[in-house]
Amino acid sequence: MAIHCSRTCLQYLIHLAHDNVDFRLPSPFWRLNGLSEEDVNSIMARTVCAKSAFELWGHGRTHIELRTSLLKYPTENMSPFLQKDSTYKINVYTFNKTLEFEDRIKKIDAMEYLSFEGRVNLRNPKHIFCLLEDYGTDPNNIPDEPLYIYFGRWIADGQRELIRSHSVKNRHFIGNTSMDAGLSFIMANHARVKAYDLVYDPFVGTGSLLVACSHFGAYVCGTDIDYNTIHGIGKASRKNQKWRGPDENIRANLRQYGSEKLYVDVLVSDASKPIWRDGVLFDAIITDPPYGIRESTRRTGSQKDSVNSVKSSEDYVGDSHVPVSMAYHLSDIFTDLLNFSAHHLVIGGRLVYWLPIYRPEYCEEMVPLNACLRLVSNCEQTLSSHTSRRLITMEKIKEPEETDALAHLSDPHFSPYQGHNAFREKYFSGISKRTLTGKEETNKMATNGGE
Incomplete structure (x- = not known):
């Protein structure tokens, strides 16, 4: 879906840590509307439940949908971060799946349709961009392709270090x-x-x-x-x-x-x-x-x-x-x-x-x-x-x-x-019941073994 907005009505993406999940909605990614970048920075300066926040440039169920979404994103919102005199790097993050280094490089190279004019700087870039892929929450049933994909500009990290x-x-x-x-x-x-x-x-x-x-x-x-x-x-x-x-x-x-x-x-x-x-x-x-x-x-x-x-x-x-x-x-x-x-x-x-x-x-x-x-x-x-x-x-x-x-x-x-x-x-009483059940099962196994 295309995003048509000015710098005053952007959409943001919050990437949540996968712990204390009972204290939040089940999805590891939240999309926020109606906030300014200052608001997002204020949130990230306090939260220990979120890993990072991004200005969301595009999203979709497939990489084709992601490309369509990114190409429709307003150029005036992108251009300040793609200048020739700037430096940048692109990170790839996958939720519930680990990718080989070569696969990460291929995904970054596939985004050549974005007009990055600056120089790559992996150590100290001026701007950081991130491709985030969501493979669901079931570790026993990981799909081959992501369920949803996001791309955006990194804004801030949460306070997980605390x-x-x-x-x-x-x-x-x-x-x-x-x-x-x-x-x-x-x-x-x-x-x-x-x-x-x-x-x-x-x-x-x-x-x-x-x-x-x-x-x-x-x-x-x-x-x-x-x-x-x-x-x-x-x-x-x-x-x-x-x-x-x-x-x-x-x-x-x-x-x-x-x-x-x-x-x-x-x-x-x-x-x-x-x-x-x-x-x-x-x-x-x-x-x-x-x-x-x-x-x-x-x-x-x-x-x-x-x-x-x-x-x-x-x-x-x-x-x-x-x-x-x-x-x-x-x-x-x-x-x-x-x-x-x-x-x-x-x-x-x-x-x-x-x-x-x-x-x-x-x-x-x-x-x-x-x-x-x-x-x-x-x-x-x-x-x-x-x-x-x-x-x-x-x-x-x-x-x-x-x-x-x-x-x-x-x-x-x-x-x-x-x-x-x-x-x-x-x-x-719950502990006692579990202990008693365990002893009964052990005795039963011992009895069966003796037979």
Whole structure:
């Protein structure tokens, strides 16, 4: 299809990385309309999900269609990049197929119908062009010819390098549940974190999310109930290391990446208890609550607490109150998290968190609700055949009123998501079933072999 447009209404092509595919549409190539080159550069300066962006000059199902599309592309859009005094090179990229070097050269030579007047410079070209061939997403059924072909001018690469440079493997301070670098940056982008924002993580752990947010210039702070984690003491999580070193802490992680000046503080605190005064507002709240799998779900309480009620700190004034560790149900964790966000986010601020689910029982009504928060996105990351977690993004749309805390109860679609309380049991029951099945199959094979 021919592309008739001026420099102000170009079409762009985004080439996406083939990981975290649950967080995007299935196609590895997206065509974007209505954007300027500055807009595309802004996107690529943030994203870790995209490899490269191109100004799309032509496309088609076959090389003949591609040629027709390219020859119809406006000359005035091409000519600034084909001048005699310019240098260029052409790359060939194939998705889901590997081509021999000779085949790549043949494909480049076949594009001689384009009037490249400049000199070829493979090391430091002024302009880079790319021929991209899509061979589908099934690695077991790769066609001989591409399903679709694109050609365009390279504009920018994404921030995939951040995943390597911020890898947990090379981080100074880590724990058993430190968030993957790529997912941390995805969460920061979902929250639209920017310079001078104040970002808070109520289950901060080893601070992986704070590291990602500080990369974009935000001031970061957090709390966690685990004293040892906050202070960087106790047993180490690394192999061949028994105890943590004296400087293993969240602040040291930010220092490692040159963003220590954006470190506000981290505190030992119970997420179920209010510690912030009214009026304390955050631009974003980003967190990964514990699921009870590798980290326990717990809160502080008292032996005087009844089963159905939890006293506030004022109720213990004058008493000999000795705090004890108590179970903190997942349903209560998310209720408290949403209520806290409704009171302590700025209008337009975002809450981004992970919601663990048991896949056979999941329905959209299980996502917690709050009258002050609007659901923006709900993305799934599969953990096993029966469990996954969903990245929930919500945006504050109004200030809370007295009735808002219970407003979700009147929603006809409301489900109290109490099933999340049994997530740990369901998670391990699935493992037990697989282990038991494996043992039965082994015993059966052994019995058959004996016969």
